[in-house]
Amino acid sequence: MITKTVTVINSQGFHMRPATVFAGEMGKFKSKITLESGGRNVDGKSLMNIIAACIKCGAEVKIICEGEDEKAALDKAVSMIESGLGEE
Known part of the structure; x- marks a missing residue:
């Protein structure tokens, strides 16, 4: 198990x-x-x-x-959130 904490940066957070x-x-x-x-x-x-x-902006x-591909999964998740989930 691996973890990392990141901050949501896109202005609307995790909307649809x-x-x-x-x-x-x-x-x-x-x-x-x-x-979490x-x-x-x-x-x-x-x-x-x-x-x-x-989950709102700034959270x-x-x-x-x-699991077996946990490192790749974590890297992708972190990358997506840190890049704003494709939004500004």
Whole structure:
């Protein structure tokens, strides 16, 4: 299991479009991916779970990856969040 904490930088946080893109990309990995923010742990592959977490701009998100491709999954998740999830 590996983890990293990052800050959400896109102005709208994890709303529908970036959450859809994020969950879709994470679904390509075999590892279990969990997002921890605001005291909630959610499945990083579940669009509905990510939306329900209400992760806003400026929120700190701990990404937890566990499995055979955990390093690649964590690198991709961190890259996506740190780049603003494709938004400004």
